[in-house]
Amino acid sequence: MTDFAAMLAPADGQPAVPLIPLAADQLAAWLAGQGERVRTGVAAQGFKAAADQVAMIAGDGPSDWLALAGVATGALGPWALAAAAQKLPPGRYALAGELGQAGLGWCLAQHRFTRYRRAEPVAPRVLTTTSLAAIHAAVPEAEAVALVRDLIDTPAGDLTPADLAQAVIDIARPFGADVRVVTGEALLSENFPAIHAVGRAASAAPRLIELYWGDAAHPRLAIIGKGITFDSGGLNIKPTSGMANMKKDMGGAAHALALARLVMQAGLRVRLHMLIPAAENAISGNAFRPGDIIATRAGKTVEITNTDAEGRLVLCDCLALAAEHSPELMIDFATLTGAARVALGPQLPALFANDDALASEYLAAGASVGDPLWRLPLWAPYQDMLKSEVADMVNSADGGFAGAITAALFLERFVPAGLPWLHLDTFAWTPAAKPGRPKGGEALGLRAAWAMLRSRYQ
Known part of the structure; x- marks a missing residue:
């Protein structure tokens, strides 16, 4: 680093x-x-x-x-x-x-991502300032953003679900956090069937990665990140143009891990529960299929209408698990839908929340640190788009309407009423370089979340 x-x-x-x-x-x-x-x-x-x-x-x-x-x-x-x-x-x-x-x-x-190329050593530009508090704030945030970028920029061949689990273990170790990893067929015996269904076709077994840290007497904070290490689209295979950057489909997991590191580093007064469903959405003889009906941890059944809408499937098992412990706040990060990018472009993550005051708090935090967001509605009438004739719901609505909203509504079904929840549909990528922001993986919405949590719990 x-x-x-x-x-x-x-x-x-x-x-x-x-x-x-x-x-x-x-x-x-x-x-x-x-x-x-x-x-x-x-x-x-x-x-x-x-x-x-x-x-x-x-x-x-x-x-x-x-x-x-x-x-x-x-x-x-x-x-x-x-x-x-x-x-x-x-x-x-x-x-x-x-x-x-x-x-x-x-x-x-x-900062440079130099894992795959030899870089000539360059002496740093050192900036001296009387703003000591600003120094103390900038350094850990820069470390967190660099962590997100480096994880996303790592190719899927070198960042499998196992590698992602090891990254969590490496981050957790200095803070004394506990990490639990459920792998492969054990996902079925421990009731994470949706994660298993998405990842079972890959040669690298899927995993549920959990991190626990902090005093159990403190308010419980759940942070969840989508960890699809590569997304082929499954049997609804993506075209070449859609698959090119799919190493970044674990960008939500990178955000969750970086935010967890900031929480632990600052010693926030929370009981942290971080969850990452890690899987590769691959194609083989046992890949899940359009028309399949899969179970979920919450007991709801899902008719698969599109295997390329897999992120919401792995997330739903984690939302259900986190909710079982009644956290004070639950946040999930996911590179979930192209529809959010069509609506808001690459720089504005789509924010969904089931509480207006909580959404306003997150938006204000983002504005205060120059990490902008845009709220989209959990428009209840669109729940009809998720109806299935043979299961409790479909995983992807027909047609091209309101794709980001229907994805968020799918996730909302796994959040108990009254549990404060934030969902960030983030691009996690910079498509064109800007000063300080090279083309590649990017943290979008991370610093806003950190500003909000720091204000709440420090």
């Missing part, structure tokens, strides 16, 4: 190049107070203080250099200094003003 703690440091008076964030409407006033050398350097580089624009102004001596970073007006957001961290030469920089939330992007802009 990248040493993010080495990239942010308290100001200590040691030599450093001043880094000055400037919004476009501040540039003229700032230039008016500078000497001719600085004004000439700014003009020569065409620096207009546009967001993500960076300039280095040479000085007469090493102590006279300046670095300028174009930013948006207002407090520094998470990605305000990410471009500067990517473009400036390695060295030590002293931030002028408050760090705000910009430590996250400063750190993550320097």
